[in-house]
Amino acid sequence: MATTTVQLSDGRPCEVRRLGIFELDVVGPTLVGPFTYKFKLANGEEVEIDYDLSKITVPPQHPGVPENEIVEGTPQYHALLEWQTYKAAVQHEQKRLASAIEYVIAVSKYIADHAIVHGDQERIIDEADWLSIYEAALVPQLTYEVLAKTFEDYFSAHYEGGEVLAAMRKMGRRDPSHGGYDSLKAWEIQAMNAMQMTEEEWSDLDLGERSRKVAAMQLPKILESLESDRISRENRAKAGN
Numbered sequence: 001m002a003t004t005t006v007q008l009s010d011g012r013p014c015e016v017r018r019l020g021i022f023e024l025d026v027v028g029p030t031l032v033g034p035f036t037y038k039f040k041l042a043n044g045e046e047v048e049i050d051y052d053l054s055k056i057t058v059p060p061q062h063p064g065v066p067e068n069e070i071v072e073g074t075p076q077y078h079a080l081l082e083w084q085t086y087k088a089a090v091q092h093e094q095k096r097l098a099s100a101i102e103y104v105i106a107v108s109k110y111i112a113d114h115a116i117v118h119g120d121q122e123r124i125i126d127e128a129d130w131l132s133i134y135e136a137a138l139v140p141q142l143t144y145e146v147l148a149k150t151f152e153d154y155f156s157a158h159y160e161g162g163e164v165l166a167a168m169r170k171m172g173r174r175d176p177s178h179g180g181y182d183s184l185k186a187w188e189i190q191a192m193n194a195m196q197m198t199e200e201e202w203s204d205l206d207l208g209e210r211s212r213k214v215a216a217m218q219l220p221k222i223l224e225s226l227e228s229d230r231i232s233r234e235n236r237a238k239a240g241n
Contacts, residue, residue, distance in 0.1 A: 002200070003117060004136035008129045015117040016136035021203040022185070024138075027110045032099040035092040037085065043221055047183040049169050050144050051089045060086045111137050140207040142184050142214065150211040157219055159226050164219070167226050187214045 002018045036048040060082040063070065070076045108130070112121045115137040124130060148165040151157040159167040191213045192202040202210065 002204070006132040006136050008120070008123050008132065009126055010123055012123070014120045014123065014133070016133050017115045017117055018203070019111070019115055019137050019139065021139045021188075021199055024107060024110065027103070027106050029099065029102045029106060031103040032092070032096040034096065035089040043224075045221070047168075049165075051085065052169075053089055053093055056086065139203045142188055142207065142211055144184065146207060146211050147184070147215060150208070150215045151219060154212055155215060155219060157223070159223065160230075164222055164226070168222060184214075187218055191217050
């Protein structure tokens with residue numbers, strides 16, 4: 001059991017257990033994740049891509065045509081999909097923020113009950129104490145933002161002049177759907193298993209190293225899918241002419 005000693009505001013040490021990398025998965029209430037849609041990689045694997053509302057500077061508009069008159073595959077059809085996806089993402093974000101408040105409360109209780117080794121819960125008296133304990137107890141989580149930075153900074157990866165994950169997001173939006181699974185977690189477990197590491201060994205790695213290992217495994221698959229999608233679009237365009 002990996003532990004870290006932190007100093008609380010009373011000037012005395014407090015021993016904190018580092019939680020397992022996926023240990024908080026059992027903590028309720030269920031945290032509503034980001035709004036996602038899925039698409040298939042070239043190898044047939046389905047992945048979930050976040051819909052980042054913060055990057056939407058001009059909200060998509062309804063095409064202004066009665067929906068029962070819209071023909072699949074037309075510009076109006078794709079505009080409708082964009083608008084529907086955006087509206088669903090806005091509603092989802094409202095639910096996510098509400099669930100986040102409940103989740104933070106539950107996580108704080110779980111950490112107090114399970115990560116403080118010697119029953120020093122009553123010594124936690126201010127925000128600085130909580131921040132010290134959180135930093136010692138929590139394993140940094142891999143996010144799409146971290147992975148995107150790793151693709152760019154470590155692998156110099158790009159596609160058609162832009163970010164690889166941005167290209168994935170654009171590709172996935174052509175066929176939006178909801179549900180599925182946490183692809184980032186699946187990718188971490190795949191990398192961990194490929195290296196024959198336990199969860200404890202994997203969580204000992206810093207976030208940058210974990211991200212690099214995941215990126216090294218997934219980048220070739222992603223680029224293959226992007227290229228396959230590009231060729232497919234070009235062939236459809238030629239067939240349309």
